[in-house]
Amino acid sequence: MNVVIDRRPLWVIILVKGFRYLVLASLGIATYALSQFEPPQGLTQEGLRAITIFALSIILWATHLLPLAITSLLAIALIALMGVMSSQEVYSLFGNSAIFFIMGALILAAGMLKTGLSSRLALIIITLFGKNSRSLVLGIFLTSAFLSFWMPEHAVAAMMFPIVLDIARGLELKPMQSLYAKALFIALAWGAIIGGVATFLGGARTPLAIGILQETSGKGIGFFEWMLAVVPIVVILLFVAYLILAIFFNISSEDISRARELIREKKIELGRMTYAEWMVGLIMTITVLLWMFCSESLGLANIALISVVALFVFKLVTWKDMEEYVNWGIILMYGGAICLGYAITDSGAALWAGNIMIGSWATSSMAMVVIFAVLAIVLTEGVSNTAIVAILLPLGISLSDNYGIDPKLVTYVVAVPAGLAFMLPMGTPPTAIALSSGYLKVKDLLIHGLILKIAAIIIFILMVTYYWPIIGMKVS
């Protein structure tokens, strides 16, 4: 354990620790008290209770007073206990296909990590691009982005991190000072983040958003359909982000011959491609093709689960690997968020709350789209991006009818910006992983992340306005 001693006065520490219990107790009492009130006009008793549980969950998700997954479990129990829905209904929502899709995707990613296929892919792409210092940054950036199309972005960042760290050390770049080192690590983080929104596989928020959409409106979005709408945005964002790196960081003057040597050594270390890597690669390719072209008929989750079974049939992974590589807490988080989303939509609470909070601002359908996109992209810096989806999407879907917007479009509008946390380590793991290198200051991420964030909002709104209508996605 790497320890840190809190040297603040003991009374301060006790106050801070005690404050947590005080807040939790107060929240408990407030939740109970609020649920007993007479509901305001236009809201049922169940709706009031659903909103109360929803508010409690937002506070807990935002403050991390409890782990995200545990907050979700609490929400599930409260929905049943407070009579918003019957226990049977609530727990059956846990069987949503989105949950099984993400479970399958996580297991497939674990297979790539465990066999070393992901590392090999990373080294191949970096080698392809790493001819000079500028293209090495581009290589790391595009490798992170491309791999995040197919694997969770945090897994990509964790896998790329040791490679980039070795390069920075091998080039003897000075921590906190070298602009080139900063560019390498920011390229790793931003590449993973931007790539992570391109498909269903890069982050947990997209399958969650699809799950909430399915449960609340009965509609779905296909794998290819999503890519068609989002990949062009991703490509432009990648270009702009690389431009920011090139302008603000000195990425063209470093001698990278040592880095090329290091990459060569790593490739030699990996040796020839193993049977397991070939097989995982084959299964992954077939799976992605099926997701792209047969998801309507076969179902995303079904394809994912059959692929998982294939991994075990060929003994490419073991159950112990699954325990090590798969974040099972995410499954619980999803289940709770989907239940909560359904509860507040079904009880009419989401519509009621959306009208009160956003209805007066959103004077047009475009205004509503802009409000949700900006809220998602701003809030995601401080709150987990899956929590943002769980919070905003049910409200957005409930309001969509009033503004004549397709709930599917609202799903894009919330889920894509929610994944674009470029500035703070709390927002998403890739940023935190890059920061942990010791080569970056928070200031570096804050300033340049803010520039990229503003650019991202503008790009997103422009794409919604001018590109999406071309592919049949009109705001109203």
Add this chain to the structure above:
Amino acid sequence: MKASDPNKESQYCPFNPGYLKLLLFTSGIKLSDDIVDHINNTLRTRRGVAGGVDLILPGDIWVNVPTEEAFAKHSPLTLTKEGGKFYITGYGDKIEVKLVPQPAFYDLKTSKGTPFYQIATLHGGEVHITPTSKCHFFDDSQNCTFCLEREAYAPNAREFISVEEVLEIVKVAFDQGMADSVELNMGFYDSEDRGIALLEPYIKGIKRNYDTLIAVDVQPPKTNKWIDRTYAMGADKISYHMEIFDRKLFGEFCPGKEKLIGWERFAEALAYAAEIFQSGLVSSNLIVGLEPPPSTMKGIDFLTGLGVAPILPIFRPLMGTTFQGMETPDVGEIAPIYGHLYNAVKKSNINMTWTKNVSTHMTPLEGRYFAGDEAKLQVVMQNIYKTKIGGKAIRGLAGLRRKLRVKDADDLNKPSDL
């Protein structure tokens, strides 16, 4: 006997246990013929600065009195026995004292056959354990010149005593009621952590099995993160012994400490530790008698300024060291140092009540006998801490403090991974 004012000594002696302790440290004691055999039997397991006989003076003052060294043969004080009671006689006075009995502890062996006395000694309610006989200062003859440790526990000793054996020793010491806390000692290890990582399994093992406080007596690590780690692993008290404050004499008496650690690092590490550990539980020895008294007093001021409690053992020319046969310090010259110690610790608000009365050196609280202050509150508090409930309270508070202060660095700034 080398007193600057023998009359003053004889005047102080019966009434001032602190002064008597000092006198016994420097003069030793003769044994009356009828108790020689009894005492010799007790001494056979002792070593180094604990090589004398342990007495308890009025005021519950523990003292380890030299009996074997040459100077003790000429002591004006004699230990006698009358009607089953022990007395110190001298200067026309007779004071009743208690002889710390030889505990059965020392006759025992661990399950692997190592005699307890080779690994552990008892000092006023604290069992001192040395899990390893290694001190790398001895490898290049850079050991402290006054140190006898190599001779004491190198022969037949294994490099490391197992955690299980240490636990056996602690169990017996606690069960026999001879101790309620533990000190783990270690020589110099030439590594970044200076060996503290090697003590970790012992500290954790003891903490897991016993509700007790643990002190560690080690060398300052190269980086402060190891001081954090020492606290986090369960050490409640820490000692980095500077031994000598004067920079030049420090290098002369402690060549290894000078060359491989450095005086400045001692100061840095002590200052940092004082920010991490509880007040009064970071200490450093300054050996009285190896440097001029004004230098020791400067050292006291320096250490207390850092928040460190100075502990002042008295130079004892041990048999087997290069100092054998040398004179012990002059009581009249060194007595004011202890008054200064008490005042300096009090002025710096360093807690002096948690330090146990140990027989081998003078604690800051014992310095009250030289400062003309009864320190009533501190004595009452120390007595409370000696009770079962008081002991449980301080152990509980120490554990709570650690729980509140120690954090896993990996948990900080950790993003949500969902």
